[in-house]
Amino acid sequence: MRILIVHNRYQLRSGEDAVVDAECELLRRHGQEVHLFLRDNRDIAALSVARKSALLWRTAWSRQSYTDLLAELDRLQPDVVHVHNILPLLSPSIYAACARRRVPVVQTLHNFRLYCPAATFFRNGHICHACVETSLFAGVRHGCYRGSRAQTLAVAAMLRTLHKPAGPLASVSRFIVLTHWHRQRFAALGLPQEKLVVKPNFLPDTEPQQRTPADYVLFIGRLAGEKGVLRLLDIWQHLPDIPLRIAGDGPLRETVRTRTDELPQVRVLGRITPERRAQLLAGARFLVVPSLWQEGLPLVVLEAFAAGVPVAVSDLGALPAVVPPDCGVHFTPLQSRAAAAKLRAFNADAAALQNASRAARREYQTTYSSATNYRMxxxxxxxxxxxASP
Structure with missing residues (x-):
């Protein structure tokens, strides 16, 4: 099978970028012919002021992307095109190119970008559905995309283009969603239910490191509001005797460091290497995921499962279904005292932690292995x- 992967890489490498790379490697390892049609947001920094300004309007429709993809489709003659992210350098024009050449399109929905400029349904510390309930342009007033009203306007215009009747999205044959919860959510938002198929993310098959749990709980993730890291610190004010390690980087980096000056049991590790990440997971009593938005399927949860590490997750969105009760514990991050009590009890229960460790590894093997994912x-x-066949 000849497959063309279409993706706009992020400025800072994201979980979505990692998924794209992992799927490409998986397909190639099984003998499939994989080609890439990529754009990279890191290239934007080198553009002139005039070209950056023009990019705002090309986000809704890029003639260059349309022409370039047509040429690539003619050259490669792929059996299928698999689209991931199109913002901002690719634009909805890539769907029109595929439709013109009658190439079937599969689209992975990694987040809520189709309906929210910020992609998170999250604003000012709370779940927000204003762009669904009122207008796709509701987020412009708040500058929901990168804190910029101009850039948010460009993204909203792109979304309006996507949602036109018989518009670009009509050419998509299948939408891949990450969980059954997301399938229900996107169907409620208006996507055809018969086109929505569930395929989770996965991790390459590896033998877990020897588990030698130390005394700390671990957070790995982007230091951003929607990830709940500040709420996590609120919770840890009530857990002075349980060490917490925070690994990652992001816009709240300095705020997190300042807050932890008053929390001696918390250490901020910053950005870490993959090797260090594996070491930290192997030594953690459990991973904590305090997200305040309705997460997709965080790769760090799958890493924990693969390593046999129990997981404590926010009770929002799909996370409670992603982490079954036997693999960890669920908590409400906005209720800091109650969350602290639940996490303290879990941390103190050696038998529960051991059982959750075994269940987490089984969950990885049955649901998130590369063999299962390839078949799907x-x-x-x-x-x-x-x-698409005549």
Whole structure:
């Protein structure tokens, strides 16, 4: 099978970028012919002021992307095109190019970008559905995309283009969503339910490191409001005797460091290498995921499962379904005292931690292994190709 992957990479490497790379490697390892049509947001910094300004309007429709992809489709003659992120350098024009050449399209929905300029349904510390309930342009007033009203306007214009009747999204044969919770959510938002298929993220098969749990709890993630890291610090004010390690970087870096000056049991590690990440997971009593937005399927949870590490997650969105009760514990991050009590009890229960460790590893092997994921992905491609056949 000849597969063309279309993706706009992020300025800072994201979980979405990692998923794209992992799927490409998985497909190639099984003998599939994989080609890439990529753009990279790191290239924006080198653009002139005039070209950066023009980019705001090309976000809604890039003639250059349309022309370039047409040429690539003519050259490669792919069986299927798999689209991930298109913002801001690719634009909805790539769907029109595929439709013109009658190539079936599969689209992975990693987040809520189709309906929210910020992609998170999250604003000012709370879940927000204003762009769904009122207008796609509701976020412009708040500058929901990168804190900029101009850039948010450009993204909203892109979304309006996508949602036109018989518009670009009509050419998508299958939408991949990460959980059954997301399938229900996107169907409620208006996507055709028959086109929504569930395929979770995965991790390459590896043997876990020897588990030697130390005394700390671990957070790994972007230091941003929607990830709940500040709420996590509120919780840890009530846990002075339980060490917490925070690994990652992001816009709240300095705020987190300032807050932890008053919390001696908390250490901020900053950005870490993959090797250090694996070491920290192997030594953690459990991973904590205090997200305040309705997460997709965080790769760090799958890493924890693969390593046999229990996981404590926020009770929002899909996370309670992603982490079954036997693999960890659920808590409400906005209720700091109650959350602290639940996490303290989990941390003190050696038998529960040991059982959750074994269950987490089983969950990885049965649901998130590369073999399972490959079968699911190929089946989705075959469905899209079959429907497009005359």
């Amino acid at each position: 992905l190929i089946a989705i491609y075959e469905q899209a190709i079959a429907e």
